[in-house]
Amino acid sequence: MKKTVLLLVLLVFLPGALLWAQQPAAPQGDFVPLSSIPQTEQLPAAPMVIGAYAFVWVALLGYVWSLWRRMTRLERELADLQRRVQKHEGS
Amino acid sequence: MTRIFVPLVIIAMVMFAFAPLVVASAPLEQTMGLVQKIFYFHVPSAMLLFVSAFVCGIASAIFLFRRSAAADRVALAAGELVVLFGLIVLVTGPIWARKAWGVWWEWDARLTSSLLLWMIFVAYLMVRRFGGPGSEKLAGAMALFGMANVPFVYVSVNYWRTLHPKTSVVMTLAPGMRGPFWFSVAAFTILYLLLLTLRKRLEDRQAMVEQLYLAVEE
Numbered sequence: 001m002k003k004t005v006l007l008l009v010l011l012v013f014l015p016g017a018l019l020w021a022q023q024p025a026a027p028q029g030d031f032v033p034l035s036s037i038p039q040t041e042q043l044p045a046a047p048m049v050i051g052a053y054a055f056v057w058v059a060l061l062g063y064v065w066s067l068w069r070r071m072t073r074l075e076r077e078l079a080d081l082q083r084r085v086q087k088h089e090g091s
Numbered sequence: 092m093t094r095i096f097v098p099l100v101i102i103a104m105v106m107f108a109f110a111p112l113v114v115a116s117a118p119l120e121q122t123m124g125l126v127q128k129i130f131y132f133h134v135p136s137a138m139l140l141f142v143s144a145f146v147c148g149i150a151s152a153i154f155l156f157r158r159s160a161a162a163d164r165v166a167l168a169a170g171e172l173v174v175l176f177g178l179i180v181l182v183t184g185p186i187w188a189r190k191a192w193g194v195w196w197e198w199d200a201r202l203t204s205s206l207l208l209w210m211i212f213v214a215y216l217m218v219r220r221f222g223g224p225g226s227e228k229l230a231g232a233m234a235l236f237g238m239a240n241v242p243f244v245y246v247s248v249n250y251w252r253t254l255h256p257k258t259s260v261v262m263t264l265a266p267g268m269r270g271p272f273w274f275s276v277a278a279f280t281i282l283y284l285l286l287l288t289l290r291k292r293l294e295d296r297q298a299m300v301e302q303l304y305l306a307v308e309e
Contacts, residue, residue, distance in 0.1 A: 045125035055183065059178055063286065075296070081304065
């Protein structure tokens with residue numbers, strides 16, 4: 001008799017217990033103040049700001065350098081061609 | 092142009108030297124703190140990305156409808172600057188997002204449409220570089236398509252649900268943030284004009300070299 005009652009109780013409560021276990025966690029009711037978060041979970045802002053700023057400089061200086069390199073090559077090519085045209089016109 | 096160019100270079104150098112001090116003097120934002128300082132070079136770069144896309148699109152339209160070689164050279168110069176400023180936006184944005192949102196990237200309307208805009212102009216440059224003869228016309232049409240995309244990228248934050256701040260954030264800046272922000276915008280705009288002029292000059296020289304090659308062959 002005891003076994004039957006225990007079995008019935010299990011049959012009644014087990015599905016409910018399983019459903020309860022599958023429920024998502026309760027939604028966050030309020031925001032946690034920043035000071036209570038452990039130090040290990042905090043991302044430092046300064047390296048990110050400096051990293052982003054450094055990237056801007058690298059991108060801009062890299063582009064200026066690429067312009068200067070292309071301009072130098074073209075000027076050399078232009079001078080060579082002008083020399084060839086003048087030589088051709090002279091002969 | 093040379094008379095304005097040198098003073099502009101000096102002004103830009105002075106402004107960029109003082110920019111970190113000006114940005115540091117701006118007050119910290121209440122919820123984001125120090126990382127919000129990225130705003131002072133992320134947003135001016137985004138503004139110039141849009142401006143450059145418009146310059147490239149309009150110059151391409153002039154080239155396509157009036158066959159102006161000079162307009163085509165302006166379009167190419169502006170197209171390259173779209174990619175440069177777009178790269179700055181797409182790198183500094185995720186760095187800011189990692190700290191502010193907890194993720195590097197979110198596939199929402201603003202971020203995805205910005206990436207697509209940048210990719211259109213990367214494709215524009217690739218067509219110009221590897222497309223062979225006549226590719227400038229195809230690239231010109233791509234630039235028009237890219238320019239048409241800009242208003243959608245701009246308003247995307249107002250119409251779709253996104254983590255990105257809305258367009259109103261610039262107009263509602265706190266008084267202490269307004270000065271440093273517009274200082275940064277001015278510095279970046281002067282730099283943009285200088286780079287556009289230099290890049291256009293490079294294309295003018297390239298055209299001159301091509302004409303001389305033809306003269307030598309004849």
